[in-house]
Amino acid sequence: MLDRLSFPQPWLSLILFSTWQFLSDGISGASLVMGLVLAWLIPQLTQGFWPERPAFVKAWRMPVFLLIVLWDILIASFSVAKLILSPRQPHPAFICYPLQLDHPLAISILASTISLTPGTVSADISDDNKMLLIHALDATNDQEVIDAIHKRYEKPLLEMFQ
Known part of the structure; x- marks a missing residue:
């Protein structure tokens, strides 16, 4: 009851x-x-x-994560606008991002965060949930994009879920 x-x-x-x-x-x-x-x-x-409860270990870190995402969305919006208005040609690229996350909800949050940020889109995830395919509008160096995503998004999600 x-x-x-x-x-x-x-x-x-x-x-x-x-x-x-x-x-x-x-x-x-x-x-x-x-x-x-x-x-x-x-x-x-x-x-x-909901097959299982979200396994937030440190849920109190979510507000800080959301502020970082909102800030990145704002900055990326101006960067994409500047890129579109400039004569410089963008360097689009598909990037294979190796995932350290293993919880399905954490992977979904990461993929959604990447897609919400202007200039990047999560295109696909591998069948074994170990690789995320990302399209970047302007990426001169794949490793820089991977490092930025890991540092700003995946690392805080790892701390929240593990």
Whole structure:
């Protein structure tokens, strides 16, 4: 009985509740109740789609990671705009990125982060989840791109998931 009343995905519930409060017109009793209902109901309805709980070991590092990603998106947006407006031709490249991550959620977050950053797109992942194919709009040196992704994104995800 208590298992049905619990929150099967507490982080998802927290995000849903916070998003509802942010989108509602001010905080009121009704918006708090509706936010709690949605934060409980949606994870209950989608529980079958979550094969295992996310294995966050150091979840408190996620806000810092998100700030780094937002900063990189901002900087990359200006870099891509500058590249498009300049007469210089870009050097597009497909790069095989060796993954150290092994948790499926961590790999998905990394691939999504790469795709969200302007100028790069995660194109494919190998069948054994050991290699990520990335398309970079302007990459003169593949190793620089690999090192930057590892340092800024994969290393913090490794710390969060392992």
